[in-house]
Amino acid sequence: MSVDLDYSSLAERRADGARRLDLALDGLTCAACVYEIEAALKSVPALRSARANYADRRLTLEWSDDTFAFPEVAERLRRMGYRARPFARADGEREAMETSRHLMRCFAVAAFAAVNVMLLSEAVWIGQWGDLDPATRDFFHGVSALIAIPASAYAGQPFFASAFAALRAGRLNIDVPITLGVLLALAMSVYETVVHAPHAYFDSAIMLLAFLLLGRWLDSAMRRKTRAVAANLAALRAPIARRIGADGARSAVPPSALAPGDIVEILPGERVPADGVILAGASKLDESLVTGETDHRAVGVGESVYAGSLAFDGALTMRVEAANGGSLIDEIERLVEEATAARSRYLQLADRVSRLYAPAVHVTAFATALVWLAAGASAHDALVAAIAVLIVTCPCALALAAPAVQVAASGALFRAGVLLERGDALERLAEIDTIVFDKTGTLTTPEPRLVDASSLDAELVALAARLAHSSSHPLARALAAGHPRAAPLDGARETRGEGVAAIVDGVEARLGGPRFCDLERESAACAARDPEASIVAFRHGERTAVLRLRQVLRPDAREIIAALEERGLRVIILSGDRIPAVETAARALRVAEWRGALKPADKVAWLETLRADGRKTLMIGDGLNDAPALAAAHVSLSPIDATQLTQAAADAVFLGESLAPIVEALDLATRARGLIRQNLTFAVLYNALAVPLAMAGLLTPLIAAAAMSGSSLLVTINALRAGRARRRAAFRAAPAAQLHGSEASA
């Protein structure tokens, strides 16, 4: 690349004048490499600190004065085989990190308090049958109060805040009964301690908080990890924009740093980094990522181009334009917004249950008090029985039932190569009965491939691939990607827009356009036979080859579609590509229902029709034109190659070449739903047993503690079954290795 990568302008300036820059690292595969990187960067002048993080695959640089030269760092990293790309930490990610830490602090305090209170409580329980004198018991209760009250006040914050917010909005959520249970248990225990009564529930209250906090922390940690990996992949895949400054100087910046009015240069083989208008140059554009159309569009001065398009054969200079309301992007953003607003807010299963649960519990407690009063008991006894009901029904198992399964299942999904963006996607995924696929880039590979390689001379193709390594043309790069181990040829020269040539065994080898290789007639014949393919010609002396490249179906597409149909799902293809191209693909995949030449709004209309028929749809797509449909579907997936806007509209992203993660995700979701239902059933059963005891006034602190922790543990252990890996040798394509590895460099 002709321009030094200089990201120092993106650094964040801190209060003490130091600058700090976060980079995503590609190629970091061993924990020990962390040290290797830090040692190598130690001697860079003016660099104050370099800290690599293996868990997140990130590198943080800090420097204070302007003599620091970023290219030096980039060069050292490159020589060690790492690629670093800057990325802006999303606001959401920073927030998630804060939440995660806060939950951990709360959990630590609650767990500490729970252990100590439990020690004291056990002494009291055992003392019941022994010779524990009332003074010692009161002392133990007093110490328990001193530990449990401040600890609950601190560790209960997440629940109190959420319950308070819900009550203020006039709603009930699961945190309301939790808060009520904890507060009542503490209040009653303090009263009992003061009146020297034998029973105090400090242990139940604080242990409940510890269990719930652990569940919430695991949930947030899992989500944070998924999000960090997704952000890294996005940073590594984002194209580098070559911005031309007012003085003509070029600097490399990530697309997120571009502002309207910036002038950007795009070389052949590069993706357009932002939406804009062409100022100079002309090229064919591959817009399959934008419109789903596989035909290339020729663009010239004054025409609009969209982020994600690939400049095929010419260099372009463009001006970045802000959205002005009339462009394709605006249209798509408007559709996405409408679809998101229309998607009725999905109510999670656990929330639906807790909506019934909270009123039922409160009514039961109230009824208990009334019955006791009617039976002639004192107000104190009636109140104690009612509070006991509220304590024992504090929905510990219920609150853990769904999140615990979700944590285990999203961990398993993560290993299968699916990154969940939204927490409730798993539940929605289990409900679907229809799958809508986009064609281009989803059922087919995003990059073109060499077709019919077996009919060509393998040796000649290998030589062509070696030559292709020296070219930046998208077709050559696709050819080279098919032979990653081919050694580049020395002395290869590229003529932009024509081809690349080198001397091999004393004879010139040429790879490029038909005219460049003097193979126009053969190429024309070949193109006539396969009009959808792009043609690359190759000549080595007298030996020639005409190579056809096009987007082919993903290797396991047919298998996966068959597997989906076997599960009783209705499969539909909705594509923005031309009708004949869609027909060919649908026939090859044996999909009976398909539509071509659809505009983004048409796809949304189709999904609306399906919804009106009562169908729950999973939409899978990668193009910008799919984004509104992804937002409109019941649940949506997109491959990692999709544009940023598209990924933002999807509920989950899957990695790798294979479509197997889709089947895996569906199976896991179904299993997770089964486990959530089991857990909820169990939580209800537990209540059915414990509530009568409490209503009868037979609940002692010992029973309360045993029942609560027992049910929580059982629910959690049951949830772990969602994460158990299944032996599915056929689909073990190990996309997990790509999570952090070389996948992004493809």
Next chain:
Amino acid sequence: MTVLLFLVPLALILGALGLAAFLWALGSSQYEDLEGAAARILADDDLKERAP
């Protein structure tokens, strides 16, 4: 049993010290990269001066 008046608070104070140490470690980002830290301990950069 009056010894409890002395022992229970002492045990609690020791436990609280441990909790404080954990919270401090959490606050100073020591749990952000567990695998990296495990590898870093093996680095012998403090022996650099003696190397040839």
